[in-house]
Every structure is written in structure tokens, then in C-alpha cells.
Amino acid sequence: IKSIALTADVSKPEDVQRMVDTIVARWGTVHIACNNAGINMNSASEDTSLEEWDKTFNVNLRGLFLCCQAAGRIMLNQGYGKIINTASMASLIVPHPQKQLAYNASKAGVVKLTQTLGTEWIDRGVNVNCISPGIVDTPLIRSKDLRPLVRRWLGDIPAGRLAQATDLQAAVVYLASEASDYMTGHNLVIEGGQSLW
Template sequence: MVAGTAEAHTSSDTGMSPEEELPDDGKIFACAEAPYQGVNSQEAFDYSSDGKKISMRVGPVADTLEALHAEDEHFDIVFIDADQRDAVHYYSFVMDNHLLRMDAVICVENTLMKGQVYLENVSDENVILPVQSGLSIVRRIPVPPDAVIESKEEVVRDDVFWGYNRRRILDRLRLDGKVAYVTGGGQGIGRAFAHALGEAGAKVAVVDLVLAKAEAVVSELSLKGIKSLALAVDVSKPEDVQRMVDAIVARWGTVHIACNNAGINLNSASEETSLEEWDKTFSVNLRGLFLCCQAAGRIMLNQGYGKIINTASMASLIVPHPQKQLAYNVSKAGVVKLTQTLGTEWVDRGVKVNCISPGIVDTPLIRSKELRPLVQRWMGDIPAGRLARTTDLQAAVVYLASEASDYMTGHNLVIEGGQSLW
């Protein structure tokens, strides 16, 4: 959300108006002192297809700020023209009444006179960064732990107030400096996990049975500036799993986050399930996952820290229908029990083991003409009224990989739109 004078939003040196650069749910409050300014500005806004994002407020700016405060509005950016007579009062009102969101900024135009800030008799410890001639960026400095806070109410200065280890909650979700791998990372859920972990700051090894798929995801990550590595691995083979871990350690020194996501599903009726199908399913879904947990776990236990996230399934809780998938269901139930066991064995040594159980995920495969009737049946079983998207799972993997989940272990995090409740 943005607030500022009306003149600030009629043009831009970048060739784009601010409302065009806002997200779809963004808002701008434009403040105009004189009625004619409001009319002229509104005419300019109406030319833009994004003009609906702008709320025009006409009248004394001080009154507008009072009204916005009463409406409990908070802003990501506030624009102030220092040439205005009461600019300092506007600035003080915004700061004193906490109209800025956390990490928000104030942009102040016309602040410099001969290269110096010319606001007289103003003492402010907040960051004032002159960006270019006459334009400054102001951002509130976080309150230091030893600061004296004046308040009419007694303030409890504990970890909730300051943040655990003096880190705000969103900072605790960051994965900067961490090394992660994702098996089955070349498509679907694994691809979404790789992007999520990378966006949160981790270096990511994308692991897949097919090297070309892993390389394609690595190419995507590189476009976002994410350090990544493509590896071809058959997780059912111990030598492949060890080679995977060795390659990651050789590149980045260690493994902090193990995302064991590779899996297969071969549907058949129970009485027709062959031993070959049973063994193949368990070889990837449970044996392979165990091998990955063990190989990564040894490194994590040695360093006293690690996060293991296994992909289970809603099928670990219920028997999905009408499809027949005995081997898959049982193997995923095994993933949950393996997770619970390792979660209790390793937690006191710094390694937390959890799993995610997705519901039915929307992929191009299940949108085929042959499976369309089955999809309609599934939709009727899901309270949310839709299939899961891979993006529905991304925040969960970041949470489980971060320090924010340090007290969680052996947990099965179910994300299935409520399907297991019916």
C-alpha cells in the first residue's frame, strides 16, 4: 500500500505509473490539498487500466492522515514532498502513529539544499539515505534490545517482543547459507520444493532419475540467481545415494536440508498386484527414502544440525478411492512411521525429521481425457472443492526446513484441502 501527494502518481521517470507496478490487490491513497488538483489527477488516473487501485483524497493532508490513521491503514511506501509547508509534520505524524509497516520506507522529495538535508531543528535517528539529487529514502531503524522504551503500559521485553535470538519471524524462515537437496526435483512437487527452498535463500541440489529434467529446473533456478546443482540419481541404489551426498558435500561443504520427495505410484487391484510391482514401489518410496535419510542423517548428526523433510501422502491416513493402489498406500504409511521413528531418535542430536502428506495434486497427467471422470469423483470428496496445486505445498517445505520449526519433529503435515476429513 502506498500513500503520497497526488502529483507524485501522475508520471514516472521509468515510464510506468506506480499503480501499474503494484500487485493486483495493491492500493494507492493520493492526497490533494486543492480540489482542482484532485480533479486533474483523477483524470490522469482514469487513463490507466490500473487506476482503480487509486483512492483520491481531497482536503488538508493533515486531515487525510488523521482519517487514514482512524481507518487503521498501514503503508509500504509513503511519499512526501518536502517543499510542502507542513512536510515535517506529515513525516512526524506517519512515524509517531506507526502508519508504516515493518520494513516500509518513506520517500521524501526535495530534501536537499546545496547537497545538505535542510530540515531545521529535526533530530531523527532513523535511516536517511540520499538516493539522488533531492530524493531521500527514510526507513525506521529496529529498536535495539537495550533501548529504553517509554510507554504508558508496562512492556514485557521477552523473546516474543524482541524475537527469538533477536530475529523477526520472517527472518527465522530464511534459509540463507543453507544447503539443500530435493529428490524427484525435476518435475511436479519436487520442482516446486526446489524453487521454494531456493527463493528462501538455500543452495539447492536438484536430484532426479533423469538428468535432463534436473538440468531444466537448475536452468530455471539460475534465472532467479539461485545457486543450484543437477544430479542424476536412482534413490533405490545405495551407491547412487552416497554419490549424491558426496557430490553435494564436495560442492558446498555439507547438507543442512534433505528433501526426500522421489516416489512412484503403480495402480492395480490388490488381488492383481504383482510382487514385481510391490517391490518396485517399495524400492523407491520406502527403501530409497530410508537410504537418503540415512546418508544425509549421518552428516547432520555429525554436525549437530539438520532438517529432513519426507514426502508421504494423504494415502497414509485414508484409502483414496476409487483408484486401487495397495502398494502405494502401504509404502506411504511406512514413510510416516519411518519419519516418526527417526524424528524421536535424532531430535536430541539436533536433527528434526518431519513429513508432508499432500492430497491429490493437479498435474497435466491427471487432466487427460481418460482420467477426467476420476477427477470429477475426487473433486466431490474434497471440501476445498479443487485439487492441490504444487504451490500450495511450498510454504510448508520452507517452514519445515527453517529454524522456525525447530520444536517440530516426527510430524506428518497434511495438506489435502480437507479430503481426509470426509
Template sequence: MYLQKFDLGGRLALVTGGAQGIGAACADALAEAGARVVIADLDLVAATTKADAMRADGRQAQAVALDVTDSAAVDAVAEALEAEGGVDILINNAGIVQSNMPAENCPDDHWRRHMAVNLDGVFFCARSFGRRMLARGRGSIVNMGSMSGLIVNKPQEQSFYNASKAGVHHLTKSLAAEWAARGVRVNAVAPTVIETELVSRVLKDIPEMERVWLDMTPMGRLGRPDEIASVVLFLASDASSLMTGAIVSADAGYTCW
């Protein structure tokens, strides 16, 4: 009974920013549970490479180019996938962070870029795919928030990123409240710092940041993409059928202190 709740057989899932990092891990988790997965990414070559690798492993996957900041492009992808039965699961994972920018020096375009990708993109995708889910009376949306939407990180200065992720959290709750009675659940994950290529590049330039992060984390380590993907799989599946509007912290205890 209980393991069956994680079975995603027959469902179509779309993962934004799914070509690498946390998004790629989410794609793997959903596919392993039986879903047909669409890797939606700004980098079509990387998305295609990921989809090809998944198919070679016996999974069902396809790639599509998508700029989540372009609402018309989002609508076009959502409409095209209706021919395949429509998206049942949406993972809003696409996001950016370019830290170490003091608020008083933050240019307009730096602020707007983070809001456009991290918050506008989540809304555009939730609105477009959610509208179609509502018409069918079912669907699960999982947004990628951050512990940075709950606390203020240090030592990096990133007010723009923190604000965008706090917006994702409240958008999650707002959509969940609007759509709960109509069969569409909306939840979010709030990860700690995760071992990805992006984080590795940051630590290569500023290695002292890792010491601060680990000192502030009860578990004393960073997270792995598969650990976040496991939470996403739970929220996407019927195993979390009573949950909507939840912000699930997966932060190695970071926000406990």
C-alpha cells in the same frame, strides 16, 4: 524476527525428484528463501534444464543424476556434496504411483517398484544424508508422504502405494525420535491430489476420477505444487524449529470426512 526464521541463506538443500512437479516447486521455494539447491533426479537432462532455468532467474542451483533406489549412488552424492559444506536440508520427494491395480492382481515387481522408490529411497537418502547431518549436529529432513498414508483412496485401487506412504509416515516418526536430541529434525507432508503432469495424464484416461475426488474434498478442488512447496519450506526452515516427527496434512480437508 519471524520472517528471518524462513531465511535459508548459506544452507545447501537437496531435492530428490526435483526436476518437475512438486519437487520443482520445492526447489523454487527453497531457492527463493536463499538456499543453494541441488536438483537430484533420475532424469539428468530434466534436472539440468530446471537448474539452468533457476540460475537464469538469479537462483543458486545445480543438477545431479540420482537413482534413490541405489544406496551406493546415494552415498556417493552425499559424500561428494560434503566438499560444499554438506547438505543442511534434505527433501525426500522422489516417488511413483501407478494406480488402478487390484491387490489380488498386483504382480511382485509392481509392489516392489513402489516400495523401492517410495520407501526404500526415502530411507536410503535419510540414512546417508542424515548420518552426515548428525555428525555436524544439525539438519532438517522433509519427507513427501501422502494423504494415502492416512486413508484409503477411491475409486482407484492402490494398496501398494498407500502402504508405501504409510511406511514413509512411520519412518518419519521413527527417525525423528532417534535423532531429535542430536540436532536433526525429520518431518513429512501428506498432500491431497496435486495438479501435476502425472495427475493430468491419469485424468485424461479416467476423467470420472476427478468428480469423485472433488466430491470427497471439503474445499472442492485439487492442490497446486506451490501450495505443497510452501509447507515444505516451513518445515525445512527454522520457523518450524519445535517440530519433529510431524505429519502435516495439506489436503484441502480431504481427511476430515
């Protein structure tokens, strides 16, 4: 597998364009784009500063838009491409007990952006879909301080466990493959049933 690592601030158009230009210079085109950058800063709604709101939206929604647009232009020109965005089950429900107004609103925006691009670009060969993971078991949430919160979350998940990265991988492969050619603008929810309660 040949790969390249690039550092970029997805909220800056010039960084996004440099990233895409580097990929095109190396491999000639872009067939698949998976937009997964995101941040979350937990604040009560009445305490959410404009700075927190802007920072969250700059990465989660503006950055995703810029990446979709830069990759999408290449894909539209060649008549083929797959874009997979990462939203969140927070686009469907208000996760609790944590307070995360800016995150929830930005991820709802990711779903609507995905739906809009999905309808605009499908007839030109570009599929745009998103996944909405539940809470994923990563080192970030294994701290001692978060253990009570994790126990609370587990009580809200019918599957009785947090998502593993492997639970998301097959969905991304499906959305990147020709098997999903007739799917566009879809929000594939992978959260162990948590949004059903």
C-alpha cells in the same frame, strides 16, 4: 541461486551415496534434505504382483530411508539438519476409486519412518518431518482419460479443488526453517480436508 542437477536411482545405496558426496564436495555439508521421489502403479490388490510391490517399496520407502540415512549421518555429525519427507494422504485414508495397495502401504511406512527418525535424532539437532499432500494438480493427471476420475476426486474434497504445488511450498519452507525447530516426527497433512470424510 546456485544449483546442481544429478541423476540417481534412490533405491541404490551407491547412487544415493554418490549424490550426497557430490553435494558435500560442492557445498561442504548438507543442512536440508527434501525426499520427494515416488511412484504409483495402480492395481487391484489381488492383481498386485510382487514385482510391482517391490518396485513401489524400493523407490517410496527403501529409497527414502537411504536418502534419510545418508543425509542424516552428515547432519548428526554437525549437530544440525532438517529432513522433509513426502508421504501422502494415502497414509491416512484409502483413496478411491483407484486401487493402489502398494502405494498406500509404502506411504504409511514413510510416516512411521519419519516418526521414528524424528524421535531418535531430535536430541542431536536433526528434525525429521513429513508432509502428506492430497491430489496435486499436475500435467500427469490432466489427461482426457482421467477427467472422470478427477471429477470424482473433487466430490471427495471439502475445499472443492485439487492441491496446487504452491499449497505445499510454504509447508516445506516452514519445515526447512528454524521456525520448526521444536517440531519433529510430524505428518503435516495438506489435502483440502479430504481425509476428514
